Amino acid sequence: MTSDTATRARVLVVDDAATVRLYHSSLLTGAGFEVSEAANGLEAVEAALVTDFDLFVVDVNMPKMNGYACVEALRSENVGSAAPVVMISTEDRPGDADRAYLAGANLYLVKPVNGDRLVRVATMLTAEVAA
């Protein structure tokens, strides 16, 4: 990532666990991303309505609005965000990943995510090459 503020990619970290939020957002902040946080799906959708994020990092199991519903909403006409979504969950039962892809996620990772990997994936998905 370049350190130039104007081109820093904006990431929204969505997780109800404050500890996990802190972990993910500090990793991404350290890697030069501009990070915002939301504590559940509803907050995330509200945030996406006012800010164009370049990437969403979304937990699955959350109160108020879970991760799947959140991603569905992000992809809906009302929000219409085409930014990549990485879902991160403790669940790794068969079918969980597919549920995420059906909702509109672009990658499904299982917690706890290795810090390097999260930064690598975020960097890859926010590179300004994509359509």
Add this chain to the structure above:
Amino acid sequence: MNPLLAQFLAEANDLLAQVDEGLLQLERVPGDPELVNEVFRAAHTFKGSSGLFDFPELTRLTHAAEDLLDAVRGGRLTLDSGMTDDLLAAFDLIRGWLAHVTTHERLPASAGTDAAGLITKLRAPLGGEAAPAAARTAGVPAPVIDVAPDWLAWLDAEWLTETAAWLATTSSTLRFVWYTPDTDCFFRAEDPLHLVRQVPALEKLGVVQPEAWPAPEDYDEYTCMLSFVVVTRAAMGELNHLFRYVPDQIEIVELDSDAITRHLSGEPPLRAEEAVSVVVTAVIDSEVSADARAVLQAAHRALTLEGAVAEGARLRSVRHAVAAAAWALGVPVDVAESSPDELIATVVRLAGEAAPAPVAPIPAQLQTQAVAPHEEKEPVGRADDPGGQVGTRVLKVDQEKVDRLMELVGELNVAKNGLTFLADAAEEEFGSRVLSRRIKDQYAGLHRIAEELQAAVMDVRMLPLSVAFGRFPRLVRDLSRRLGKTIELVTEGEDTMADKDVIEALGDPLVHLVRNSLDHGIETSDERIAAGKHAAAKLTLAAVADGDAVIVEVSDDGRGVDPERVKRKAYEKGLISEEELETLTETEAVDLVFRPGFSTADQVSDLSGRGVGMDAVRASVEKLGGTVTMRSKFGHGTSTRLRLPLSMAVTQVMVFSVGGQRFGIPVDLVVETVRVPAGEMSRVLHQEVVMMRGEVVPVIDLARALDMPSTLAEGADRPILVVSVNNQRVGLLVEQFHREVDVILKPMEGLLAYADEFSGTALLGDGLVLLVLNMKEVLGLAARVA
């Protein structure tokens, strides 16, 4: 403690409380899907966060609890009280562990053995399900053991040998960090030593000096020439977090006993400069392409899954992801207009190309420059949107900080009060009435702001009564089981707010009252049925705000207090006279239970009634400036009412002087102030009294009681402060009345801690320390002096 762990501990507290509360509620409303879900989610969130740290037992135990809850949630199991007991026990154990983590930053050594039994118990109801669930290993990946790097030689071999031997006895590993700060790191405000000191669970720290120090004349003290070797039990996640700002200056390896032993036996190390860097790049290459392939795979699934809708934002996001992955693989594609089918074809082609020899990826910095930025990517509104805050935030603040703020408000009040003295001095000493008035105006303004500030700070200190009530569902459940009684606990008015000190101080008296109720007040189910009552007893905890006070009531529909038995007992214990035995009203009789040395239970049970009983409750409530009363209807129940000030932080005191010295007493106690002509004072036996509105009020000469000189002239009017103590009116003969002031009462400390006749001290605006009287003790003192 590192912030991540601190955050985890703070969050854990809330989550565990949620689990406990939910489990208890579930016993009342078994199978409520909302409740089950809530408990499950709290446990789940807790487990997720615990995985970031090296607490394998913690994660394993939580995982077992979570699996059980998941089965309940899915309807495969019905939660019974045995399971609830096991779950509560598991989270109690975890709470104990976390207390240990708070001080030692690691789990207690006994964690593994302590957890084993509980895990088996929790898994038992799951039967066959246990195996696959356990196999999921709680999402904790097996550590990757690295090869010992050459910098391990900086650690002393003897220590390494011992460590290897110790590691061999467990399955754990250690993380070794090699940190070479940039030579100009000081100019970037980095503090390498501070950073390594923050490494949690530190086992060993070595500072490595340069091979040769520069000559004194070339030596630049602003150049960092040191390196550090750090050995820690902390998990990778924590280390990554800690060193997140200097990722290029550190190298972390994870080693087990074997790896260290191989290093000690002289296995050729990886040369840091050459071999490692080559290997690392290669690893990164393959990792990036693995990530890219994962993204492509995900895109493929998203396009081909049954029921997948590939249009609109979904389709655009897939195009975006595919293009990004292709770029990372070094084979850019243009899929901006691709249809879903074309995209699938592209993904299949890329996956085929990516598999064999991954092309070196272009570093991230170059990527953004290499391609012209997308015009579309700069929408309006983006520049002026701050973007940081999302939703409402609750700030958790250390109690001490709030206390400090309160202290400062107190000091501000003192400084503010100083202005009134200054105004007086301006007029009296310097003869300037104008200046005096201007100071008073200034004071009025400052006073208003100080009051608002004080109200705001007090508001921060307010907590709902639910904090005090929170422990009771568990307490009542456990005790009622032990006593074999069926009790329904009802709480009302939990939202009522009171100062945190009041809430804290309320805890013990409430526990005592509830225990008393359970133990003595409430009958067994058989007794209740025989008495024509509902088999299940009802215990109510209710709170309601009443002006500047909060009223908390503990009531039960138990057997009530038998006034005759109480009187007889008090008489037997010598607490009342034979005459009182005859004349005491029912209400007065019930009040006897608050007398020191009274205990109604004939049998001292293991729950309450160990001689210290209701008198202790009354004493602690009165210490808070509150009152406690009991109403009871024999056979129908008892209700104990505590009335407490909403806040203990600020006390209004009436100032008066005795023997030339100023004292204060809480305004709440003052009924009125009167000046009585000397001739109207009279004497009954040895007691001075005064007639007020047809009532005889005893008068105590404070100067005498406090052993101070009396300065009142022989025939002068007598200033008398009438106070009400225990519903009794008493007159206090003083020297002079002064004004009322708001003070922050500080308890008596140090040598004066035992001076019971004072309830505390307060600083006045003119720098004087005001002693505030403890009326009850002073009356006792007066009785002894007389």
